[in-house]
Amino acid sequence: MAAAATCGTGAGSTGSMVAAGGKNNVTSFQRRGPRASGSDSSYSRLVSIAGTRPSVRNGQLLVSTGLPALDQLLGGGLAVGTVLLIEEDKYNIYSSLLFKYFLAEGIINGHTLLVASAKEDPADILQELPAPLLDDNVKKDFDEDACNHKTAESNIKMKIAWRYQLLPKMEAGPVSSSRFGHYYDASKKMPQELIEASKWHGFFSPEKSSSTLNIEPCSLTHGYIKLLQFIQNIIYEEGFDGSNPQKKQKNILRIGIQNLGSPLWGDDICCTENGNSHSLTKFLYVLRGLLRTSLSACMITMPTHLIQNKAIISRVTNLSDTVVGLESFIGSERETNPLYKDYHGLIHIRQIPRLNNLIYDVSDVKDLAFKLKKKLFTIEGHSREQCILVALTPAQ
Amino acid sequence: MFPELNNLLNTTPDRAEQGKLTLLCDANTDGSFLVHHFLSFYLKANCKVCFVALIQSFSHYNIVGQKLGVSLTVARECGQLVFLEGLKSSVDVFFRAQAEPHPLQFLREANAENLQPLYEFVREALKPVDDGEAAWRCPVLLVDDLSVLLSLGMGAVAVLDFIHYCRATVCWERKGNIVALVHDSGDTEDEENNILLNGLSHQSHLILRAEGLPTGFCRDVHGQLRILWRTPSQPTTQRDRSLTYQYKIQDRSVSFFAKGMSPAVL
Numbered sequence: 001m002a003a004a005a006t007c008g009t010g011a012g013s014t015g016s017m018v019a020a021g022g023k024n025n026v027t028s029f030q031r032r033g034p035r036a037s038g039s040d041s042s043y044s045r046l047v048s049i050a051g052t053r054p055s056v057r058n059g060q061l062l063v064s065t066g067l068p069a070l071d072q073l074l075g076g077g078l079a080v081g082t083v084l085l086i087e088e089d090k091y092n093i094y095s096s097l098l099f100k101y102f103l104a105e106g107i108i109n110g111h112t113l114l115v116a117s118a119k120e121d122p123a124d125i126l127q128e129l130p131a132p133l134l135d136d137n138v139k140k141d142f143d144e145d146a147c148n149h150k151t152a153e154s155n156i157k158m159k160i161a162w163r164y165q166l167l168p169k170m171e172a173g174p175v176s177s178s179r180f181g182h183y184y185d186a187s188k189k190m191p192q193e194l195i196e197a198s199k200w201h202g203f204f205s206p207e208k209s210s211s212t213l214n215i216e217p218c219s220l221t222h223g224y225i226k227l228l229q230f231i232q233n234i235i236y237e238e239g240f241d242g243s244n245p246q247k248k249q250k251n252i253l254r255i256g257i258q259n260l261g262s263p264l265w266g267d268d269i270c271c272t273e274n275g276n277s278h279s280l281t282k283f284l285y286v287l288r289g290l291l292r293t294s295l296s297a298c299m300i301t302m303p304t305h306l307i308q309n310k311a312i313i314s315r316v317t318n319l320s321d322t323v324v325g326l327e328s329f330i331g332s333e334r335e336t337n338p339l340y341k342d343y344h345g346l347i348h349i350r351q352i353p354r355l356n357n358l359i360y361d362v363s364d365v366k367d368l369a370f371k372l373k374k375k376l377f378t379i380e381g382h383s384r385e386q387c388i389l390v391a392l393t394p395a396q
Numbered sequence: 397m398f399p400e401l402n403n404l405l406n407t408t409p410d411r412a413e414q415g416k417l418t419l420l421c422d423a424n425t426d427g428s429f430l431v432h433h434f435l436s437f438y439l440k441a442n443c444k445v446c447f448v449a450l451i452q453s454f455s456h457y458n459i460v461g462q463k464l465g466v467s468l469t470v471a472r473e474c475g476q477l478v479f480l481e482g483l484k485s486s487v488d489v490f491f492r493a494q495a496e497p498h499p500l501q502f503l504r505e506a507n508a509e510n511l512q513p514l515y516e517f518v519r520e521a522l523k524p525v526d527d528g529e530a531a532w533r534c535p536v537l538l539v540d541d542l543s544v545l546l547s548l549g550m551g552a553v554a555v556l557d558f559i560h561y562c563r564a565t566v567c568w569e570r571k572g573n574i575v576a577l578v579h580d581s582g583d584t585e586d587e588e589n590n591i592l593l594n595g596l597s598h599q600s601h602l603i604l605r606a607e608g609l610p611t612g613f614c615r616d617v618h619g620q621l622r623i624l625w626r627t628p629s630q631p632t633t634q635r636d637r638s639l640t641y642q643y644k645i646q647d648r649s650v651s652f653f654a655k656g657m658s659p660a661v662l
Contacts, residue, residue: 058459219506219549232491281547282503286490289483292453311586315547318579356459358429358645366613 049250049295051109052080053180058356063111063252063297066101068181069379073349073368074322075361077180078299080252081292082321082353083284087304089328089345092259094370095301098326099256101184102299104129106198106254108182113200114234116227116257118264122202125258126195130184203230205265219276221266224283231255232290241294253296261302270306277312284319321353326370343369347379397437397464398429398650404623404641405602409441414534414571417563419600421593423580424608425619429645431540432457434575436464439471443572444532446521448499448514450482450544463648476532478521482544508549511558519565522572535572537562542596543579543589552591559596580605599628606643616660617642621652 052061055076062077065084071077078084088095106113107129115122208226220228235241240253261267261280268275291298304313304325317323328345329335347368354360370379402408420430435457438445449457458468471477480499489500499517502508522535545555559576566572578596581589597603605622625637641652653659 228490232487278547278549282549285483285544285548286486286503289485289487289490292483293487310584311581311589314579314581314584314586315543318543319547354426354428356456357647358432358460358463358650359647362613 049252051105051111051180052252053077055079057361060355062180063109063254064105064181065098065299066103066105066182066184067098067379068183070098070324070347071181073347073379074324074352078297078322079353079355080295080297082297082355083288083291084297084299084322084324085316085320086299086301087323087325087348087350088259088301089326089330090305090332091328091330092301092303093330094326094328094345094372096258097186097372099258099299099301100125100129100186102254103256104132104184104190105182106252107190107194108132109252110198111252111254112238112240113198114203114231114253114255115200116203116205116230116255117259118205118223118262119259121204122200126200126202127189129190129195130186131188131190133183133185201230201234203227219278220282221276221279223265224267224279227257228283228286228290231287235290235294235296240296251295253294255291255296255298257298257300259303260300261304261307269309269312270303271308273308275309277309280312281315281319284316288319288321317351320351321355323351324348325350340369343371343380345370397433397440400652401433401650402437404639404652407437409437412438412441412443412533412573414573415567416573416601417559417567417596417599418573418575418602418604419596420575420577420604420606421580422577422606423582425606427577427579427604427606428452428540429650430604430606431538431575431577432460432464433650435468435538436461436466438536438538438573438575439466439468439476442476442533443536444476444478444522444534445471445536445538446478446480446518448480448482448518448537448539451540453483454479454481480517502550503548508554510554511545511550515558515561515565518562522566522570524570535566535570537566537572537574537576539574539576541577541579542592543577543581546586546588546592552588552595555592556595559599563599601626601628609642616644617658618645619643620655 049061052063053076054060055062057075061080062071063080064071065074065078074084086095086098103113103115103126113126115125117125203226205223205227208223208230235253236244238244238253239246239248240251242248259265260283261269263270267279269277269280287298290296300320302316304316307313325348326345327348329340329343330345334340347370349366349368352360352362366381368379368381397409407413418434420427420434422428422430435445435447439461447457454468461468468477468479472479482500485498485500486503488494489498489503493504494501497513497516499514501513502511518537522537524535525531542555542559545558546552559574562574566574576596578593579589580593603622603624603626605624607620607622609617609619620640620642623639623641627636640655642655642658643650643652644658651659
């Protein structure tokens with residue numbers, strides 16, 4: 001977030017922000033505040049970017065994932081410059097829903113989007129984004145729903161049960177006027193004018209595969225190389241890494257990559273056990289290098305349940321920052337298990353990064369289940385003693 | 397550095413040993429606090445440190461280092477610290493052809509045979525300075541972490557060769573130390589990683605193994621640390637000494653206690 005600070009003060013001094021090759025620290029990981037390493041990152045000169053806020057713990061700049069309860073489980077949100085890996089559920093129903101929430105949040109906040117997919121055209125994905133929920137609708141839904149908590153007016157957007165009230169409340173930053181984290185109604189589509197007003201770049205793998213490569217063939221598959229070049233191009237052209245002297249960017253680039261690792265990308269790790277075992281991990285490493293040196297955040301969904309070689313999954317986990325696994329009950333024996341009768345699946349928070357810190361925010365609740373019921377997508381701590389109801393976005 | 401860990405290891409920055417290979421490994425937990433400890437320990441011990449940081453950015457280590465009392469920016473400027481930032485350099489190497497061999501050149505190649513450019517970088521960084529300036533005590537190579545090299549296409553044998561070459565130069569020739577972190581993948585069958593881990597375990601003088609608790613997550617005890625002293629060059633007539641402690645990581649330090657003696661329990 002001090003990258004935001006350096007962007008903000010770049011109007012006067014060019015030396016500190018812009019450097020050839022970005023070798024001056026334009027990473028988003030500098031701590032904001034008077035004690036930070038850079039001399040130009042004082043609080044008052046921080047230009048706040050819409051849709052971001054500093055973390056309570058270490059001042060790290062965060063963006064919302066599109067689900068406020070998931071933000072809270074991840075310690076406030078997704079840190080700018082990091083990768084959120086979603087391990088897809090078996091039929092890719094709920095993970096694609098999370099993917100759409102992530103992109104919709106970007107449109108509402110005015111972030112630039114980069115949507116990459118090998119299965120669907122990004123333009124089609126954007127047409128299917130959920131509509132944001134307006135304030136009075138949310139209030140009506142919460143009153144109707146049979147929740148047994150009376151919430152104060154200030155908590156109307158998120159019903160925080162008594163346990164979560166002990167945690168620090170999320171507050172809007174002093175400069176930003178818009179809320180952090182919005183609610184969406186998946187039964188309605190995002191209004192066309194909002195989509196057209198947004199800035200987005202799409203990468204559809206079948207279209208790009210015919211053009212030629214201009215780097216030497218390394219062990220990455222063709223689709224990954226093209227995607228990396230595309231991302232790097234956008235970051236450089238639009239100035240997200242501060243190295244382009246013509247462009248001073250004060251916005252976040254949200255990168256969403258769908259079904260990474262699936263055979264549609266040209267990778268065979270889901271087909272055979274002895275496939276190309278380094279392609280995906282190399283891709284993730286270079287991607288993370290790109291993210292760390294720019295104002296961007298990335299969500300990747302990956303069908304890890306299809307990967308044959310389990311060693312790759314642990315390597316991929318080590319190479320990602322935040323890892324969340326979704327397990328849906330559809331078709332499994334848990335569907336009829338009375339313990340899980342109210343829920344549609346489990347959420348596993350597999351890894352949370354310790355950024356700029358020795359410790360990290362970790363939720364006390366470890367068994368989390370989610371359900372999609374009428375207009376509520378809820379994540380609950382699954383334990384009889386800890387009935388933590390964190391109401392999320394109304395969905396279908 | 398964590399004073400309690402120094403007490404357990406029976407060292408202080410003034411009396412740091414030389415010529416040792418320390419292996420850090422973590423299983424089911426995050427062992428990066430050990431890397432921060434050794435980085436600040438050797439910087440305080442006035443050693444010249446070459447840090448091959450493959451997994452996080454410079455500012456991450458810098459901010460944590462400031463909590464532990466060292467400033468990496470100052471150390472880098474005065475020449476005490478040579479920092480190879482893997483993530484940032486990988487972008488440069490991958491997208492632009494480099495004129496001269498780059499330590500991370502294997503990222504561009506389809507079948508990189510060995511890590512020789514990286515070794516050359518380390519050797520150059522830890523070259524003894526002859527002009528009589530501030531003489532650092534001993535060179536130290538710190539790698540975070542070696543398992544990433546396996547993910548980037550190098551074989552376990554190539555990584556073991558790299559460490560072997562570094563040991564010959566840094567530990568034996570220049571009487572320095574090496575500290576390297578390797579992840580233990582546990583029950584996932586990552587054979588290459590197991591080969592690397594076993595190979596390094598046999599060569600190390602000191603092994604620090606951070607493990608998650610077998611019973612799962614606990615708020616007051618974050619894990620268990622096993623310390624194993626070894627003498628790889630001598631026949632094992634004497635038993636290797638081993639200690640186990642449990643630890644809790646706090647904002648600026650780590651507290652260690654005997655198993656079951658967490659302050660929260662007593």
